[in-house]
Amino acid sequence: MTTTSPPSSQERIRLRNQRLQRSKLLAVVAVVACILVATIGTRLSDPEKEFRVIPGKLDEKVMINGAELTVSDVRVGQILIQDEAIEAKATGIFVQIQIDLANPTGTDKAILGHSRLLSGDRVYKTYSSLNNIGAEPGYGETTDFLYEVDPAAIDDLTLEIWTQGFLFGYHDRVRVHLGITPENADRWREAAQGGMLTERRISASRVLQ
CATH class of the missing domain: 2.60.40.1240 (Immunoglobulin-like)
Structure with missing residues (x-):
């Protein structure tokens, strides 16, 4: 049987930083997506002479x-x-x-x-x-x-x-x-x-x- 050692404190910090970076990236992607949707919605809802x-x-x-x-x-x-x-x-x-x-x-x-x-x-x-x-x-x-x-x-x-x-x-x-x-x-x-x-x-x- 293989025994897995618990991660060291440095490893835990590295994993936590990775999770934070992924969360920030997802938040940025979500904001960009919202902006694109809002822009497209504004253009589509503004036909000429409405x-x-x-x-x-x-x-x-x-x-x-x-x-x-x-x-x-x-x-x-x-x-x-x-x-x-x-x-x-x-x-x-x-x-x-x-x-x-x-x-x-x-x-x-x-x-x-x-x-x-x-x-x-x-x-x-x-x-x-x-x-x-x-x-x-x-x-x-x-x-x-x-x-x-x-x-x-x-x-x-x-x-x-x-x-x-x-x-x-x-x-x-x-x-x-x-x-x-x-x-x-x-x-x-x-x-x-x-x-x-x-x-x-x-x-x-x-x-x-």
Whole structure:
């Protein structure tokens, strides 16, 4: 009969370390698998145009997710001013839009965290880091969204703005035509030549009556 000696203290430590390493490896594999599943799930649950379009008009309130959104004061230029100094010059045209969000009856903060400009098949993302607006219950917020666009592709320029969580799903998006049409696009391009815009980096807050 073969007699097996009990493992030494060093052997026990070595075996324990091996078990710990295997456990860590399995944990890492599990995390990676979860990330991959989450990524695939997000992509699969975000088919193009899985949203409802809410049409809006310049200078008129439109309701989205229980809050009041007003889009107004469209300005164009090529030079961005900050603290009385030139911060940036556009290779195309800067388009600046005033966004107001009021939350008079909600119990949670209203947030619009995504936006873009559309011109036919062209899509323009926000230019600056200030690309969202939020209003606490009983408050209103006003700020500016800034975009850089190709002057040759501004016909029927339309703002699309919405909120959406990490896991994409069916949601509402407001679309507001900015008043730039094929008939007046040349006047907008001329107005932008050498024009200066001041970037507002924080939103203005007010208490709703």
